[in-house]
Amino acid sequence: MLLSIRNEFRTIPFRVITGFSNVRSIVFDYYRVFIEKSFGRPIVIFGAASFIGVAFGMNLDFFTGMITCILSSVLLICLSILYPEDTIFRCARAPEKRLDKTYLVQVSFVAIVIICYGFLYISIGRYRSDCFYLRRLQEGDYDQQYFGYITDAPVFPNLDGYDSYVFETDMGVKISFASSLEGLKCGEYTEIKGQLLRHKSASNPGCFDAKSYYASKGVYLKLSASDSDIRIIRERYKSPGLFTEISNPFDSVRMWIRNAWGDVFSEEEAAVISAMILGDKSELSNELKNRFRLSNLSHLIAVSGLHVGCFLGFISSFSRISSKRKLRLIFALVTLIAFGFLTGWTASVTRAVLMSSYGIVCSIIGKRADSITGLFGSSFLMMIIHPFYLSNIGFRLSFFATLSILLVSRRMADQLSAVFPLGISSSLATMTSAWIGMLPILMTLHSKQSLMLLVICLIGTLLSQWICLLTIPLTLLMIPLSLIIPGHEAVRYLFWPIRGLVQLLLSVTEIGSFENIRALRLQSVHPILLAGIVCLMISLIIGKSFLKKILICISVINMLTGSVIQTYAFVHRPIATVIFMDVGQGDGTLIVTESKSVLIDGGEKEMAERVLLPVMNYYGVVKTDITVMSHLHSDHGGGLLALSELGRVGRIGVSAWGEGKDYEELVKGYDIERDCYILGYNDRIQIEDEVEMLVLHPDEPTCEGGNEDSLVILLRVGETGVLFMGDAGFDTEERIMSNSEIYSIITNNTDIIKVGHHGSKYSSSGEFLNSLSPTIAVISVGTNFYGHPTQEAIDRLTEAKADVFRTDLDGAIIIDIYSNKSVIQTMLGEWRNK
Template sequence: MVFIFSVLRINIENYIYLNGEYVKHIEDHVKNKSSYAGSFVINGTIDNIDLKGDKLKITMGCIIIHADVYDAKDLKIGNKIRVTGKVKYIQHASNPGEFDSYMYYRALGIRFILTADRMEIIDSGYNRILQYTYSVRRFCVNRLSEVFNKDTSGFCAAAVFGDKSLLDEDRYRLYQKNGIAHLLAVSGLHVGIFGMAVYMFLRKKIKLKFITCAATAGTILVVYSMLTGSPLSVVRAVIMMLTAFIAEILGRTYDLDSAAGIAGFCILMYSPYSLFQAGFLLSFSAVFSIGMVSTPVIKKYNIKNKFLYALVFGILIQLSTLPLITYFFYSFPLYGFIINLIAIPLMSIFLCTSLTALIVYIVCKPLALIIRYIPECIILFYTKLCTWFSKLPCCSVLTGRPSVFQIVIYYILFCCWLYIILYKIPDRIKKNKENIPFKNKIPYIIRYESIFIIRLYDKIRIKLKESGIKIRFILFTGLIIILPAILFKIPSFHTEIHFIDVGQGDGIYIKIGKEDILIDSGSTTNKEFGKYTLKPFLQCMAVKSIERVFITHADIDHTSGILYLLEEDNEISIEHIYLPYPALNDPKYDRIRQAAAGRKIEISYISRGDRVGGFLCISPQTDCGISDTNEQSIVLLYNEGSFKALFTGDAGKLSEEKIMSDEKICDMINNITLLKVGHHGSFTASGEEFINLLNPQVGILSYGAGNRYGHPHKEVVYILKKYNVRTYETALCGEIEVRIYKNRADISTFLKYADD
């Protein structure tokens, strides 16, 4: 029944999403212009305002409006406004590992982004309730920055009010790396404790009727949920708490798993695409792991020691959510359960003292400035704790993104282990499966497949019992060691070539055996390419170290991502950088040289005839007088059996003529399998004579949609079609993957689109 309702709700949501208010009007405009351009005017009502520093986001129906804070300072929730600006579709992620803005906003019912040039209020009427809660939230957040230092105010604003605008990004990454970033979200656990505390106070101390107590506490929780912006964890906690109140009113027993199921159903009925969000899956998997894994194990073994209780509880929750953590974040904190064991108990003290200091500050500032030292000391302790653990080996274990198959295998084995650890296995197992006393709580298919494991367990148990070792201790520790290994990315036994969708620029990642190689990585349209595209892509591929980086030339659309890894990132290392020989005395490469020297990375300069691993450099020549940066480009030929690939950087027609003047090289590059089309498809490269010589089967065009250069130029597209070159374009296909299998190239695209 739940499944039928969910499918029906998704279909309704799809209809609203595709036919909702503003949709037709905006689609007609975008189609008549382009997905990235056009001056657009629309009237609508403000649904929500989100202020983060100097960035303002306004929600209006299916549109997110990016506006200047100064221009929007008089706006209120519920105002009717006229907005003029540029509108575009929200795009899908186009590379593995990249954050999918489309699916995130899809869950919120948002389809378009509008960058406002001008806004004016046409009706000043507003929603008093929503505007009041927004104003209270802004007031409290502003006061926090007056009471506490920067780190504490940012932590408190995020943990209490769900506002991360004051949070330091480096500090957030430190907490995330060590597994306590969840403390920066409004905790459902603390919401539940707060709600129950209010209820018990009204019930026990003031002696009100339980219906009145439940209604009052429930109303306070709903108001608090609105105050925090209603994140999923808070909505879940509020619904579960309301379920607990209703259960008491009806005289029924409260069940954690049932309450979580009701909360999940309510959220999915309102926003069905939340099912695909990391926050929803992690929040509910943690709750179900408490009710179905941790609590039964602790009860089974009657664990009363507080330290051991917390340790087992934390380990089991981490193991239950580990597949989701590695799927969405590509790594897991090895010492996270230990850090949480220390950090979580302090969180209640932090919340109480920080809220007390905030309230007291309004009445008596000197007293508040004394109280503030307690939460500030706690945050300082968190930072020192995470910094210390970060220095330990394997603090954060990189797994890459596991496949769905790996996740299924993990949970099957986890369920088998859970059955063994929870239920007594008889000393002798009869051959007839029906005589095995299985419990009805475990699905039949898992029980059936577990018979071999249980028989093996029984034999081992008898042997270990004789030696005095407890089998369940072995199983528990074995689980911690063996299960996470299932989630590590399965290494490929074939060469892989990935053309990353960088926007306007080039980025190629190649996996040959155990070697990880980059040929360029940069973008002019994606300003944070290194941080939000390249690094997540490499982590998704489980890359910790890059053995070789070829920088074809110095242009920023080929180097910005590599410069990010060299200058800002400290998680992905680079062993060797190769530059074109003309760069030897060229000051345009000084920034790369300085960054490499700071990381103690070796630099080599290559020219025609140099071999690096499986690559042969065929351009440039040892001519340091080449002034045109594009003509300095390294051109690399890769051979594997009958497969041949040519990577041309931005080499132009002058470089192509020099290459064709060498008969030996002409023989090598004739009839290639794969060509990275030169200079993003510009008419300054890919001359007809050169394409005729290469006679490539496949051509890859790397460029950004709607770029100001007009790439790819129609002359190049015509030549490629004339010589029957099958083209793939990153602007249309997203990331393009080429797998070399038995001298054959298997090509797949991330966005499942190709020009035949």
């Protein structure tokens, strides 16, 4: 026995060497297959290079981007040069498909040129905009005149508000502006007087990121101007080009279709149909748009490959009336291009039309179409046409979803067919594979996900397919039917099934919008854990192979590592998170604990939809447990009353209620008498074991809810105290300091202060601040005509050695409070530990 053990140990080195040699051989085989599959399809390499170049330009500064481009070039050259000559000939399936080194180097060189082109195109445009902005800023921060041609106007103008336009100055810099003027169109030479500004990133969690959105269009600057400051110089009109001239007749066709749908659908149903089939969201209410977005169904109201596929399927069936195959294919190609013009050639539509056109052209010339080549070829062509196409969120989601479907869905459907019927397994495989492809992008978009949302996405997609398949042919039938049958009553009956499907889809979005609030935010899951889950899902559909073993090993390691990190983060989560929201010239603070939520003030009325709801949805707050209005001014209470109408807040605690001018102006148009209660001195609210609120002022209201009647509240979170001053000024501060009990409480417990009255010179006295000695001071302020915050107030805060944060400059200030420290993050990028 000992002898056999000794012999076994003697063979270990040999087995290790043999095993290493086998692994090396397997890895080399995969490397060979990768080279053959990729370089054998040069269009795939060029399409991938397009993506890489645009990604470098969008996300890296010029110096870092150049270094990265050089490293990428070296990697490509190495991949082509290090490929052994004998392996090239040994592994080629046919002599005509052999890949020699000269060919590999040539393809690599073209790919390098494409990467550099994409990077330089975007970087130079951003650099030019930065120089233009700094030069204008040196001339003075005031309204100036700008001249240029309108280069981008909305295909579907909003009927009830401002539209966004882009014009290119005579110096070649693109600038956006908003206007409600009618008749603005591409090619108009425009004179605009306004203030030049940079687009800002999202200043609140879960809110719209204007900087990223416009950067994806190559626009980094905006003009703040009124309609009266915009003048069109007709004499210098310039034709916007053949493409736009061809597009103009389709506007009339689009309008006719919209009007026809308006005759047979309700207003809401017609708006949904127009968005789904024409990409026209101008008549969709903000509420409906939010419902689709929160349900993860935004792709249904943005024409994409799904809708192009439905349209192409109908056209293919219709064209079968002709017995000539090539004639049918040419007809399909022409109608497909017309559909692109009809829907405004959005990025996702352009990708789908180009890819479908590639397949049709291949059929016409008698060659087999390769879907992967068509997908990457479309991205390559789009970069040549307009590189910023590739930075569009809709295009990226559409591209990676399609790529994942092509690579994964068939094998996944085969695996699922053993459990589900064919139709269900195919739909599940398509949806899951699309989700895997979109996952990296969804993580950057603060997307949420749950099993219920996945089911809703599946149901919504199936309903959308049926709506498109039924609406397109019935809309075409309306033309002869309207001539034969006068009026639209008889025709309306044909659309009843579609109306039922649309209503069902709207019900699904309503359920999904509420489910989203409670769903898991993907950004809260560690990327390593998500990567492990995705690797495991892919490994399950791959047959037995070395790659399957590698993926399983990677998934197990990632899931274990990610689980440990996720568990550590959960155990060491903050006691409470305080979000001082950017609500413009007003106050609004959301406090989130493990199981409770508190909302103190909410800015003006319009901030409810623009800020409060997105932030509450982001943090999973369906309805606040405690709501407080510091006093009766609209810049503090307007948003709360709007939320109350929506049922998103409970009863509101106030310092005064029922009388006075401020009260009458605030509650005008609302009926919430029964939803308010009075808070005053010495009221205590226990939120969690380590979290409580103590009301320090007022004892008795004296100003009918004015500034000096502001609720002064001390929030205690563990050993940290946050003092909310509302709009209180010197008078309230003196009353607080004159009360020895209150004075003792705040001097021993105040670490963070929400500065009173937006940094007015009549608040935050030096004596008051020095007695508190806060380490952090937050000023909630926006653009205003009062001079807030005043330099006097800022100087007093600085003298008290407080770190000053401002919502107008820093965006929302988010403070995670732990048992022994506070971590401060601002939405515009700064982190601090205290």
